[in-house]
Every structure is written in C-alpha cells, then in structure tokens.
Amino acid sequence: MSILAHQRNGQGQPLVVMHGLFGSADNWRGLARRWSDDFSVWSLDLRNHGRSFHCEGMNYTAQAEDLLYWMDSEDLDKVSLLGHSMGGKLAMEFALRYPSRVEKLIVADIAPVGYEHTHSAIIQGLRTLKAKEPWHERREADHQLAEFVDDVQTRLFLLTNLVRTETGLCLRVAIEEIARDYQAIIDAPPAMAENRVFEGATLAIKGSRSDYVQDFMLPEFKRAFPQLQLQSLDAGHWLHAEQAEGFYQQVSQFMKLD
CATH class of the missing domain: 3.40.50.1820 (Alpha/Beta hydrolase fold, catalytic domain)
Incomplete structure (x- = not known):
C-alpha cells in the first residue's frame, strides 16, 4: 500500500x-x-x-x-x-x-x-490543461483556464497544481481519477x-x-x-x-x- x-x-x-x-x-x-x-x-x-x-x-x-x-x-x-x-x-x-x-x-x-455538483467547470478546465501539457509559461495556462473559471483567485489556487518538470509545467493533481469518482467526494x-x-x-x-x-x-x-x-x-x-x-x-x- x-x-x-x-x-x-x-x-x-x-x-x-x-x-x-x-x-x-x-x-x-x-x-x-x-x-x-x-x-x-x-x-x-x-x-x-x-x-x-x-x-x-x-x-x-x-x-x-x-x-x-x-x-x-x-x-x-x-x-x-x-x-x-x-x-x-x-x-x-x-x-x-x-x-x-x-x-x-x-x-x-x-x-x-x-452536496450538489458545483465543480463541473473547474474539472473541465483542469482536464483541458492536462490534455495540452506541458505548458511553458504559467500565464498561458491561466489564459486557457480562464475560459472555464472566471474568478482570478480561484484560478491562482488551481494553478498551484502546475509544477515544473523536465519538459515544462505539468498538472500534478490526478484530474481523471478525481472526476471519475467526484460523486464520492460530494x-x-x-x-x-x-x-x-x-x-x-x-x-x-x-x-x-x-x-x-x-x-x-x-x-x-x-x-x-x-x-x-x-x-x-x-x-x-x-x-x-x-x-x-x-x-x-x-x-x-x-x-x-x-
């Protein structure tokens, strides 16, 4: 384990x-x-x-x-x-x-x-970031995420999940696993x-x-x-x-x- x-x-x-x-x-x-x-x-x-x-x-x-x-x-x-x-x-x-x-x-x-489902837009946005990684600049990822999440503070929080790797910025949160079992979370x-x-x-x-x-x-x-x-x-x-x-x-x- x-x-x-x-x-x-x-x-x-x-x-x-x-x-x-x-x-x-x-x-x-x-x-x-x-x-x-x-x-x-x-x-x-x-x-x-x-x-x-x-x-x-x-x-x-x-x-x-x-x-x-x-x-x-x-x-x-x-x-x-x-x-x-x-x-x-x-x-x-x-x-x-x-x-x-x-x-x-x-x-x-x-x-x-x-609780009710309230994270659909966030999940969709993070899935998009994952699909298009690696990112070379954080502001590019923020611009992409803004298409799904309006609030700047929320985006800043979510973007803490972008970490530097050998190829560029990649999402470390396991968004597909979270999305698949989101109901259990709420x-x-x-x-x-x-x-x-x-x-x-x-x-x-x-x-x-x-x-x-x-x-x-x-x-x-x-x-x-x-x-x-x-x-x-x-x-x-x-x-x-x-x-x-x-x-x-x-x-x-x-x-x-x-």
Missing part, C-alpha cells in the same frame, strides 16, 4: 492537517509554521493530490484507510485532525471509524452531508449512514459568507459529534486563507484546551 506524502513542522502534540479538493499540503505552509511553535504539525497530501500517489477511488472509507496506514507508518498512535472541505469530510469519517486514534477534531467549513461521509458517533472534542469553524455549513445541517452534525462547538469567521469557503490570523487563533485555542 502506498503512503501519503507529508510535510512536518515542530514538536509536541501532533496536529494532522488535510487540505480540500484540488489543494495540497503546500497551501498550509504559513499556518503550519505558526502552529509549529506549540505543536508537531503534519500537513498531508491526500491521494491524487500534491506529491501523493495516484489511484482509482476517492471515497472517504478508502481515504480513511490511507490515513490509518500513514499514521501507523509514522508510529502516531493518537492525533488531532484538522480538515478543510474534502479534508474535513475525511477527518470526520476517520474520527467516526477510528475514534480511539483521534484526540480532537477540527472541521473547517464543511458539514457531514451530501457525498456524506459513509460512516454517517452507519450511525456512528465520535464523543471527542470537536470544533467546526464556518465562513459567515459561505453556504457550506447551514443551520439545517447542524442537527445531523451534532448527532454524530455530540461535543460539537461551532464558531465562525467573516470569510467565504477558504476561511483559512481569507482570515488566516483568526483561523490560527481559533485552532490554537481549541488545541490548548484541556
């Missing part, structure tokens, strides 16, 4: 950070360095993302097995998990399936429910249907200008995570980037609670 790639900063209580769809551990470098003053921060590249392996399947049960295997390989018995968006769903699935391996759970702007974590419960300390941080965590979702959230604390930041879905200081403080304070 292949092992997830990771970056490590600091010493102390382990905090494992998991990115969202089309993200990577690189997106968390700034926050990881700051948290490393107090904790041992492990930032993961999930399957089909970043420097990790490419394989079929994106369902959260399989991804939870990836995480379990990685923890065992690093001799980590119990960790606190922080996940944003897709990474948050994985964190919830893992906590529900392997509660004895989780100290605290932090979920950033996602709920344990199913579905609820499978452990929710099994009525599993995680009794440990749980913090959910939502963006006040995001619609990913809405009031009608909270009963389902609290059913599976009865110790849930809900906080918010004046931000959209990428709250950890838009309100980095506030996000840093909320996570740090929660991690330090007895």
Whole structure:
C-alpha cells in the first residue's frame, strides 16, 4: 500500500492537517509554521493530490484507510485532525471509524452531508490543461483556464497544481481519477449512514459568507459529534486563507484546551 506524502513542522502534540479538493499540503505552509511553535504539525497530501500517489477511488472509507496506514507508518498512535472541505469530510469519517486514534477534531467549513455538483467547470478546465501539457509559461495556462473559471483567485489556487518538470509545467493533481469518482467526494461521509458517533472534542469553524455549513445541517452534525462547538469567521469557503490570523487563533485555542 502506498503512503501519503507529508510535510512536518515542530514538536509536541501532533496536529494532522488535510487540505480540500484540488489543494495540497503546500497551501498550509504559513499556518503550519505558526502552529509549529506549540505543536508537531503534519500537513498531508491526500491521494491524487500534491506529491501523493495516484489511484482509482476517492471515497472517504478508502481515504480513511490511507490515513490509518500513514499514521501507523509514522508510529502516531493518537492525533488531532484538522480538515478543510474534502479534508474535513475525511477527518470526520476517520474520527467516526477510528475514534480511539483521534484526540480532537477540527472541521473547517464543511458539514457531514451530501452536496450538489458545483465543480463541473473547474474539472473541465483542469482536464483541458492536462490534455495540452506541458505548458511553458504559467500565464498561458491561466489564459486557457480562464475560459472555464472566471474568478482570478480561484484560478491562482488551481494553478498551484502546475509544477515544473523536465519538459515544462505539468498538472500534478490526478484530474481523471478525481472526476471519475467526484460523486464520492460530494457525498456524506459513509460512516454517517452507519450511525456512528465520535464523543471527542470537536470544533467546526464556518465562513459567515459561505453556504457550506447551514443551520439545517447542524442537527445531523451534532448527532454524530455530540461535543460539537461551532464558531465562525467573516470569510467565504477558504476561511483559512481569507482570515488566516483568526483561523490560527481559533485552532490554537481549541488545541490548548484541556
């Protein structure tokens, strides 16, 4: 079985950070360095993302097995998990399936429910980049992606997946594997249907200008995570980037609670 790639900063209580769809551990470098003053921060590249392996399947049960295997390989018995968006769903699935391996759970702007298809244009754009690689200049790739994605900040985020190779800039995210199993990504974590419960300390941080965590979702959230604390930041879905200081403080304070 292949092992997830990771970056490590600091010493102390382990905090494992998991990115969202089309993200990577690189997106968390700034926050990881700051948290490393107090904790041992492990930032993961999930399957089909970043420097990790490419394989079929994106369902959260399989991804939870990836995480379990990685923890065992690093001799980590119990960790606190922080996940944003897709990474948050994985964190919830893992906590529900392997509660004895989780100290605290932090979920950033996602709920344990199913969502609608919203990434069709992005997937189409990344498929086009993949088909036309290698790219010689990043601005050429950006011009191509702009035909599918209007928002400049979203394109800048997506283009972090273009990495330099011997032949030019190539897409490192496994877009075909992700597209093939996209439904599994937007579905609820499978452990929710099994009525599993995680009794440990749980913090959910939502963006006040995001619609990913809405009031009608909270009963389902609290059913599976009865110790849930809900906080918010004046931000959209990428709250950890838009309100980095506030996000840093909320996570740090929660991690330090007895």
